[in-house]
Amino acid sequence: MNNFDNRKFVITFLILLIGSVFIFRLAYMQLIDDQWKLRAAEISENKLVTYPARGIVYDRNDKILIDNQVFYNLLVIPRETEGVDSVEFAKLLNIPIEDYTTRMNKARKYSKRKSSIFEKQISPKDYTQIGPELYKYPGFIEEERTLRTYPKPIGAQMLGYMNEVNKSDIQKDGYYKSGDYIGRSGIEKEYESVLRGKRGVRYILQNAIGVFTGSFENGKFDTVAIQGKNIQLGIDAELQAYGERLMQNKIGCIVAIEPSSGEILSLVTSPTYDPNLLVGRNLGNNYMDLYKDSLKPLFNRASMSTYPPGSTFKLMMALIGLQEGVVTSNSSFPCTKSLVGCHNHPTAQTISDGVKMSCNPYFYHLTKKIIQQNKSPNGYIDAGIGLDIWQDYVQSFGMGKTLPTDLNGVSRGLIPGKSYYDRIYGEHRWMFSTIFSISIGQGEVLVNPIEMANLAAIMANRGYYYPPHFIKNIENDTIASIFQKKHKTKVDAENFSYVVDGMYRVVNEAGGTARRARLDSIAICGKTGTAQNPHGEDHSIFIAFAPKDDPKIAISVYIENAGFGGTWAAPIASLMIEKYLTNAISPSSIKREKRILEANLILGK
Amino acid sequence: MRRKYAILGDVDWVLIGLYLILVSLGLSNIYAAVYDVEHPMIFSLSTEYGKQFMWIGISLFFGLSILLLDGSFIKKNAYWVYGFTMLLLLLVLFTSPINGARSWFGIGSVGIQPSEFAKIGISLALAKYIAEMGSQFKEFKSKFRIGLILGIPSILVLLQPDAGTFIIFVSFVLVLYREGLSGNIILFGIVAVIVAVITLIVADNTFFIPFTKIKVTGKFGIFLFITLLGLVSIFMVKNYVIPRNRKSLYRVIIGGFLISIVFVNFVEVGYTNILQSHQKERIDLLLGKIVDPDGKGYNINRSKAAIGSGGFMGNGFMQAKLANANQRHVPMQSTDFIFCTWSEERGFLGASLLIGLYIGLMMKIITVAERQRSRFTRIYAYCVLGIFFFHMLINIGMAIGLAPVIGIPLPFFSYGGSSMMSFTVLLFTLIKLDAERKNVLQ
16 A cells, blocks of 8 residues: 555654563563662662660770760650640640640651651650650650669760761761761770661561561571670779879860870870760750850860870980980080070080979970081071981970870871071071070970870880870771781880980989979889960879880870979879879878869969 | 443453552562651551552542543543643743742642643543544645644643653654654654764863864764765765665755754754753763762662662562661652652562553553544544553653753552542543443454
8 A cells, every 4th residue: 555564663663662672671660679669668668777876985994984875765656646635744744735736747747657756865764754655655666775874973085975967977977867876986986886886677568458478588688787896995993093183173185195005094184074964955055055165075185186295395305315416314504594594504415314303404405406406508408408317316205296096086296397497587598596496396286185194104114105096996896907016116225225324314313303292112204394385374294104114104294274284284294103003092192182172273264 | 333232341450450450569669668657547648658648549439430430431521631731731820939930839838749640631632533534644745634633742841841741742752653643753863862972962062173172062073974974974875775666765865964964963062052951960960971870860879779779589578778768868769769668668570560450451551542433532542541551651761871961750550649539530531431442343
């Protein structure tokens, strides 16, 4: 009839093509790709979720630092609440009836079929009254969850707190679901993935009228809840508590480290707060109160602040001078007060004397020899070369570079090099006389209290350190290898003996700057620091380790605006050392302890 | 010359058989999809399956009545049917809108959707016109009139607005193709779809023209590509084609270039400015530009989850977890998304069987069409084929995420009186016309 009869084949082909595309697509969706089956189970919400208990955190002596407590959430399925006496129910929960209505509307808006939270975090005590009555109110279901609790109110900032996940947490990590809790700071944040465990899900089948008919796909998609791992920290809870007591009414921090391992024994920051405040229903309000507090208790001074190190810095100057060969252990320098101010003391005959008496001009001369080594005839160029050598040494002590630690938000100190001063003064426009303050730990130099404690640990070890860290053990797991790596300084061990000798004399010899730290039974080696600062009275600083031979503890104490280092920081360090090593305070130290506990050094702040 | 014959004598029993199978499977499926515990009887009129049962009865009554008519009577009155359905399409525009569209005549508690019946009118009119115009497809006058027959209902349904039915009307292009419209039209259509999809994908993007700092929207990228393609083609023609063929090829290239530019612009402007936001969303969802399983992508995500969870054997009759009457996780699961309940309960086996049944029905219609001596019957058969094909293509394609969400029924399966009646009448008219094929001498 016409020439287009063949076109029926094109049309037939087209139909068969679409038919096969559909069948292939169906085969893929129904037979191969499991995601839709899982999605179906998710949608029908026929799943039972089991929440794992979060890992417990222990101190080095197996005392519990962070524990779990049970509480109850009340969930509601709006569709099933027909006939509930809302007035009675509101009375049972002790909430106004208007609240009942608004919460129900919110739940309905979310979903009529799915459960959503009606009342959060009911304590077990309150729940004993609600639980038995619940059967009268269809559509309301209990859900058991756990919250953190702190048996001792210590270590708030380093242990951190938890709160509910927000949108960006959920986006970042698909594990979290709305209503979950996440570690926000400190240990809780750092070890979130270890502590949280993994929730388990069981998908179940229901038929059209909601009757349970078995497990979905024979449990193919079910997962078992995995409990969070317990962890042990190097923290000594008693020492921590004692440190926090000593620091009452003072602003500052204490960091104590075990030199042989780098484990942090205590990390005290003051003022502090009871970590139990940031748990449960009042978290938000309490957090705001702490946030607004002018003394900033949320701020972890021990890890997040940087301070001028003052005279404690002289220890490194002495070591570098010896290592570079620009001085010997018997070098003597006059106390030239016209160069830099000093107190009255006999002339330092040796490097040990210099440390003992903390003579400022002595270290001016000494550091000048490090910086100006006459490697170039031009004094400006020479200072640049010398300063870079100096910076290299100081950084080998773990300063000015971020220490590899398991504490989030650690700030690092500032150890200036040539390029730093070139930026300030211009290249070849400065020499030692411009920057001499660094020799006594003032000027541009800034260090972090953990770095300072680490310096004490290096002195104790005579030349090396392990990165300061909290973690000691993880249940069924190993701790990160970076914490077991020994870092050597660029100064040889034999050079340490002269400086350590000086540190011993600081505490134990007449004319030393920290006689107040002396103990009869324990050989403490220390170094005071008194840092001028623009905020008022000098900062009182002390770093120490003990015993002199076979050291067990290295410590740094920093008290803001408290005056001379030997007056406040030194006795606090001494008490901490005594407490840690003898587990008690001897009668001879009681007076010292009383004086510290009664001192209020934040008056007027 | 006319032969007397028994009413059901030459009726094609395969078509009737396929029809009855599809209708009964469809009814059982609606029963499962909207099962009401309080009204378990299938003819309980307060339920959708009860009503559907009634609609099937009425449809069968109409279908059998058509078998009693005379084939020539149908052909003679083709334009009248067309005119009547167009009048209904016009009048429906004066009703008050339901869900934002003026598509329904309410008669008591039931609604009638004239756009469903318009398909019958158009099919008959188109068949009659083309059958009688001889083979002068090239004349402008005949092209214009065919354009008119298709254009009037298209405009009327777009005014409702009802984009779904409009897309069904596009299926008549298939008929025109079979009857001799240039074959390039199909090729042209495929290329146009590809270009349109690419345009839509890049429409919202911006990029820098290479080596410059000028930021432009995605369509300029396509322009750049088309221009390069044009230049390369001209280069090829210049070097590899004998001179006397060059001129016409240049014309094709330049024409193609201009049309492409206009077309891309049209698609882009249409997408960004003319489409309503929900339509734009549906396209974005299909192209994967939006992923929002619980919000904008709710329908399609639930639909796919229901189908995918069917597995090989399915969950069994009345055992759907998602597309069941109680949970109703799938929206519109008795009408637009009826394929979900079926696929979830009957699994891959049932779903392929259903597609097989539709393919079988369509293959049978092609066979029936090709054995006609009457051009009218053949063209009409292809119209029916195109309508069924597009309904299946879009409805199932939508449910399995291969087509955008467009609410049109699945023939004989979706709940709805108008569509059930119109599909039945369409098919039985074909059966009737086919039964009389031996009477036609042409």
